Amino acid sequence: MDHSFSKQHNSFPNFPLAELHAHIGTSINPFVYWQIAHEQGYKVPKKTYHEFVEFITLSPEKKMKLNEYLRKIYHPVLDKLSSGTFALEKAMYETMGGAYRNNIAHIEIRGNIMKHNNNGDHDLDHIIMAMLRGMERAFLEYPNLSGGYIFCLDREYTVEKNAIMIEKAIKYKSRGVVAIDFAGPANEEFKLEDYKQLIIKAKKAGLAITTHSGEVDDANDMWEAIEFIKPKRIGHGIKAAYDKELMKQLVKQDVVLEVCPMSNLMTQAVENEEELKFILRTFIENKVKFTINTDWPEMIADAHLWRQFAMLRDKKIMSEEELIQCNKIAFASTFAPKGGLDAYL
Ligand SMILES: [Zn+2]
Numbered sequence: 001m002d003h004s005f006s007k008q009h010n011s012f013p014n015f016p017l018a019e020l021h022a023h024i025g026t027s028i029n030p031f032v033y034w035q036i037a038h039e040q041g042y043k044v045p046k047k048t049y050h051e052f053v054e055f056i057t058l059s060p061e062k063k064m065k066l067n068e069y070l071r072k073i074y075h076p077v078l079d080k081l082s083s084g085t086f087a088l089e090k091a092m093y094e095t096m097g098g099a100y101r102n103n104i105a106h107i108e109i110r111g112n113i114m115k116h117n118n119n120g121d122h123d124l125d126h127i128i129m130a131m132l133r134g135m136e137r138a139f140l141e142y143p144n145l146s147g148g149y150i151f152c153l154d155r156e157y158t159v160e161k162n163a164i165m166i167e168k169a170i171k172y173k174s175r176g177v178v179a180i181d182f183a184g185p186a187n188e189e190f191k192l193e194d195y196k197q198l199i200i201k202a203k204k205a206g207l208a209i210t211t212h213s214g215e216v217d218d219a220n221d222m223w224e225a226i227e228f229i230k231p232k233r234i235g236h237g238i239k240a241a242y243d244k245e246l247m248k249q250l251v252k253q254d255v256v257l258e259v260c261p262m263s264n265l266m267t268q269a270v271e272n273e274e275e276l277k278f279i280l281r282t283f284i285e286n287k288v289k290f291t292i293n294t295d296w297p298e299m300i301a302d303a304h305l306w307r308q309f310a311m312l313r314d315k316k317i318m319s320e321e322e323l324i325q326c327n328k329i330a331f332a333s334t335f336a337p338k339g340g341l342d343a344y345l
Pocket of ligand 1: 021023212235295
């Protein structure tokens with residue numbers, strides 16, 4: 001394998017990439033959303049396609065705090081349009097194929113299945129199977145593509161409600177559900193400690209664990225994660241760069257961080273490129289393992305994975321060798337089996 005960046009194709013890496021952190025809602029190409037909306041007769045918030053794209057996407061000229069984006073766009077527009085069996089099968093198929101055409105050979109997609117069922121109107125098993133059918137279609141079409149699906153639990157849900165999703169993840173493990181994630185804004189009622197037994201059960205069933213932590217506030221939730229659920233990976237985890245003791249623990253317990261550079265810049269979780277550089281250089285100095293991911297490849301302008309690699313190199317935040325190393329770590333720390341469709345048959 002030629003591990004270098006192509007000179008001809010505008011910094012397109014010559015090597016296949018692995019994406020470990022991408023949410024289905026923000027990974028669906030806007031034209032697919034547009035088609036889904038019109039095929040099902042949904043009202044869309046904007047009259048023309050380009051106005052719609054402008055409305056749902058962030059860019060350096062249009063940044064938005066994470067919670068504001070979730071409240072104004074993500075939940076009312078994206079979740080709604082990507083709900084139901086028709087939308088989800090098409091969304092997964094198009095998203096995984098699109099990733100492959102953009103040089104991704106291995107991809108983990110994640111999402112909260114209860115956010116795609118129109119508040120309970122759709123049956124969860126139908127929802128899950130529709131997604132997995134979409135994934136299987138993409139695997140059939142692109143035999144060199146592999147990956148899996150991660151179920152995101154929600155910090156705003158009760159333990160009982162989240163437990164339903166853990167049971168479903170166990171049930172569909174052999175069909176491509178590979179891990180459990182915790183997501184959603186901080187909530188006083190939510191305590192990771194309450195999930196200790198459920199997580200032990202999920203791990204025994206062969207599911208891996210990750211959690212969105214250390215993204216916006218501080219690193220306290222990372223400490224809790226290490227203590228109560230012992231995840232193999234942590235989503236974001238950027239606040240650890242300000243906590244030496246925590247970095248030591250991450251190295252000791254071999255926890256890999258799923259860093260999402262452009263997402264952090266657009267939602268202002270990271271203030272600017274200087275802070276991003278400080279965080280990533282600190283991780284490299286302290287030997288904290290991390291991977292580069294998109295989080296929202298289609299809802300941020302020019303944010304496909306290869307563009308994030310190129311951006312980090314062009315801004316001299318990381319060297320080509322360091323980026324190649326990150327990609328190797330991603331392949332080594334994936335929760336999904338290699339082998340595409342064959343892995344699940
Ligand atoms: Zn995320």
